[in-house]
Amino acid sequence: MNVVREIQRLNEKELQRGTAGMEGSWHGQYKDSAWVFVGSLPSQLSEGDVLCVMSQWGEIEDLHLVRDKGTGKSKGFAFLKYEDQRSTILAVDNMNGIKLLERTLRVDHKEKYSLPKETEG
Incomplete structure (x- = not known):
């Protein structure tokens, strides 16, 4: 829950400074990852x-969607790649901290990610 609050705090700070969506945004450090x-x-x-x-x-x-190898059951987290990096900003800003089926989602940028060998197509 601390990460959810930290992202919300960063976004609020940017809104107050008027830097949201500009190059000075904390999102800028993830500009090379979707x-x-x-x-x-x-x-x-x-x-x-x-x-x-x-x-x-x-x-x-x-x-x-990460699953337990033995049971195939979801472990409750996923990594996803958008076609356009700008979509990551929208997803992080709008989905982080929302409730989905009584669970508070944590959505954050992932600087580097490679699909596991068994899921690559």
Whole structure:
């Protein structure tokens, strides 16, 4: 929950300074990555569910819903890549801290991410 609050604090600070969406934004350090981390997902959600929820911020190119190797059950977090990096800013600013099925989502930029070998197509 601390990360959710920290992202909200950074966004509020930018709004007060008038730097939101400008080059001085904290989002700028992630300008070379279109990946985001989505945590605290309800375990009953499928890849399709995550796509539906997160696609409102842009076209999704890749999605890796992390699952337990033995049971196949979702571990409650995913990494997804947007077609356009600007979509990551929208996703982080709008989805971080929202409640989905009684769970508070954590959505944050992911600077570097590579799909695991077994999921690469």
